[in-house]
Amino acid sequence: ELVTVTSGAHAKTYDTLVVGFAQIGAESEWRSANTRSIQDTARSLGVELKFSDAQQEQENQIKAIRSFIAQRVDVIGISPVVESGWDAVFAEAKAAGIPLILLDRHANVPDDLFSAFIGSDFVQEGERACKEVARLLNDQGRIVVLEGTDGSAPTIDRRAGFQQCLKQHNGLQVIAQQSGEFIRARGKEVMKGFLREHGPQINALFAQNDDMALGAIEAIEEYGLKPGVDIKIVSVDAVRAAFEAMIAGKLNVTIECNPLLGPQFFETALKLANGAPVEKWVKSEEDIFRQDTAAQELPTRQY
Numbered sequence: 001e002l003v004t005v006t007s008g009a010h011a012k013t014y015d016t017l018v019v020g021f022a023q024i025g026a027e028s029e030w031r032s033a034n035t036r037s038i039q040d041t042a043r044s045l046g047v048e049l050k051f052s053d054a055q056q057e058q059e060n061q062i063k064a065i066r067s068f069i070a071q072r073v074d075v076i077g078i079s080p081v082v083e084s085g086w087d088a089v090f091a092e093a094k095a096a097g098i099p100l101i102l103l104d105r106h107a108n109v110p111d112d113l114f115s116a117f118i119g120s121d122f123v124q125e126g127e128r129a130c131k132e133v134a135r136l137l138n139d140q141g142r143i144v145v146l147e148g149t150d151g152s153a154p155t156i157d158r159r160a161g162f163q164q165c166l167k168q169h170n171g172l173q174v175i176a177q178q179s180g181e182f183i184r185a186r187g188k189e190v191m192k193g194f195l196r197e198h199g200p201q202i203n204a205l206f207a208q209n210d211d212m213a214l215g216a217i218e219a220i221e222e223y224g225l226k227p228g229v230d231i232k233i234v235s236v237d238a239v240r241a242a243f244e245a246m247i248a249g250k251l252n253v254t255i256e257c258n259p260l261l262g263p264q265f266f267e268t269a270l271k272l273a274n275g276a277p278v279e280k281w282v283k284s285e286e287d288i289f290r291q292d293t294a295a296q297e298l299p300t301r302q303y
């Protein structure tokens with residue numbers, strides 16, 4: 001639901017608002033859905049959007065922010081590829097008087113260097129994934145983990161939530177974990193390595209996103225085991241392809257992480273441009289999806 005702030009003679013409206021957004025890249029289905037949500041929402045509201053794709057490089061995101069500052073946009077949005085290293089450039093935006101919104105991924109900076117964070121509770125996603133693995137394995141077994149981009153908020157927090165919960169499940173053991181960079185092809189490659197090393201000793205896979213799980217499914221089939229049966233699989237995001245894999249019995253569970261953040265982003269941006277108060281953390285509401293409801297849910301999925 002979109003709210004327009006119209007009080008005051010110089011109030012900004014969507015059609016006079018100029019927003020710069022520093023996107024990470026296009027590593028996953030999730031990211032593509034997120035980009036579409038931002039671009040489509042801008043178009044439908046009439047907001048002028050300056051969109052930059054950093055191709056996974058922090059340096060490119062920093063350059064994009066500097067260029068948005070130079071162009072004097074009203075509000076800057078960024079999904080920081082990694083958590084650290086943002087203090088200097090965020091301080092430049094602040095000094096220029098331009099509000100900054102963290103979308104999807106948070107950054108490790110003092111609270112006064114950003115105006116709002118819009119996104120998910122990644123720690124909770126990790127905990128949920130661990131509980132699902134525990135249930136699938138009856139609390140007993142060996143787990144491999146495909147992690148996302150090193151140093152990124154979802155990797156760090158999903159790992160923390162998963163490990164925290166594992167402390168309550170003594171029969172579960174992580175025997176290998178490695179980054180697959182949130183990319184399907186990398187997930188396949190790293191899973192091949194896990195299988196080469198541990199073979200049928202692996203009872204479950206926790207993939208920190210669906211794309212890597214889908215790549216791993218191919219690796220498991222090529223190895224001659226049944227994904228979802230011989231090796232239970234839990235991943236995060238809940239993209240359409242994950243529902244298709246669940247219907248095929250190859251993926252067991254996906255933990256939802258909502259990429260459709262465009263509407264909340266521009267609503268928050270407009271409020272900030274008008275000096276109105278905003279919530280510091282606009283939290284996403286999310287679900288857990290399992291095989292039993294996958295066929296029924298698939299037609300309702302928007303990404």
Ligand code: GYE
Binds near residue numbers: 027029210236
């Ligand atoms: O889970 C993954 C994407 O930051 C929550 O980034 C996002 C993650 C998402 O590439 O698929």
